Amino acid sequence: MVELFQVLGGIAGFGGVALGVLYLLYRDLVRDIIRRRMFRTLTSGQATALFGAVVVLAFAVAILGIFATLAESKSVRQFVVLVGMLLLFLLAVLLITVRTVTGQAARAKDGGRSPAERSLAAVRRHVEGGEPDQAERALDASRLARDSSVFWYWKARIALTRDNLDVASGYVEEALKLDGRDPYSIALKIELLLLANDPDRRDRAARLSEESTGLSGELDAWLRQLRAEGMFGGGVRTRTGLEARCPLPARTTEDVHAE
Incomplete structure (x- = not known):
């Protein structure tokens, strides 16, 4: 020994x-x-x-x-x-x-998806299904970093599902601080500005749409649809009505690795 x-x-x-x-x-x-x-x-x-x-x-x-x-x-x-x-x-x-x-x-x-991608797919499914509580749990399970614009984007989408526009606006601003050229966060901000049903915010949404043209083909197509539907004009906008006529660009789970 x-x-x-x-x-x-x-x-x-x-x-x-x-x-x-x-x-x-x-x-x-x-x-x-x-x-x-x-x-x-x-x-x-x-x-x-x-x-x-x-x-x-x-x-x-x-x-x-x-x-x-x-x-x-x-x-x-x-x-x-x-x-x-x-x-x-x-x-x-x-x-x-x-x-x-x-x-x-x-x-x-599982189709080559990581656990984070599977969790984000669940977040998207619950958001689109109007299930904010389940979406919140799935987002927590994804373990996305808090310094990720994708995390704050989905936080904003969940808050919007709860019709809490002020909270959703705060979250989308956090996402844009981290990535000011993210077309999905920009689209979400434009929608939130339109849903405020305030002339000044509607004008801000129109200006932002002009400034953001050219960032991505998907965003450009959505902005053209907004203009074609007269969404930047007067009148009251509801989330259900706006998204029925101009659905937000569909964010996939693949961009979890792009952050």
């Missing part, structure tokens, strides 16, 4: 280096870059594979260090320790590989 602790102590320096490398990689690569930036464009399987590569790299550093330490040693106990470390390393690689493959298979069965 004493000899075993001596062996472990002899390789602890290399293990410590490996742990230090793993910590630095996690702190600077995984936490700051992958989680805050790249996770928004990667699927869960890709993110798992990328972090797995980081873990494999850290273990590889440890294994190389152990080989360097034991290269001149002929101790059977040291050899056993080395074999055990190698087996643990291979087991970690195997688990990561299985997790990645099974995750890809599950996504293929």
Whole structure:
């Protein structure tokens, strides 16, 4: 037993280096870059594979260090320790590989959509079905970041479903602060301005529609429909009537990765 602790102590320096490398990689690569930036464009399987590569790299550093330490040693106990470390390393690689493959298979069965995309699809379905409470729960389940314009867009849509125009307007402003050229948030803001049934806000909606022309073909088509239906003219607008004649551009779940 004493000899075993001596062996472990002899390789602890290399293990410590490996742990230090793993910590630095996690702190600077995984936490700051992958989680805050790249996770928004990667699927869960890709993110798992990328972090797995980081873990494999850290273990590889440890294994190389152990080989360097034991290269001149002929101790059977040291050899056993080395074999055990190698087996643990291979087991970690195997688990990561299985997790990645099974995750890809599950996504293929579900049409390739991530859990966040499935949750947002549920949000959209409940919003269109006039079920704000269920939509709120689905949005929470999506785990979208609060600094995502998509999150605030759907918060605004949920508030609009509850006919709370003031709250919806506040949420859509948050979305536009994060992405001022998002055509879906712009369309939603124009609709909210029209639903206020106030001449000044109607004029603001008309100006915003002119300023936003050309951002996207879908938005342009919707704006043309608004003009054709005379929505920028006088008269009272209701959400049901406006959306029946000029439905909002349909936001898909694919843009969850575009944030």
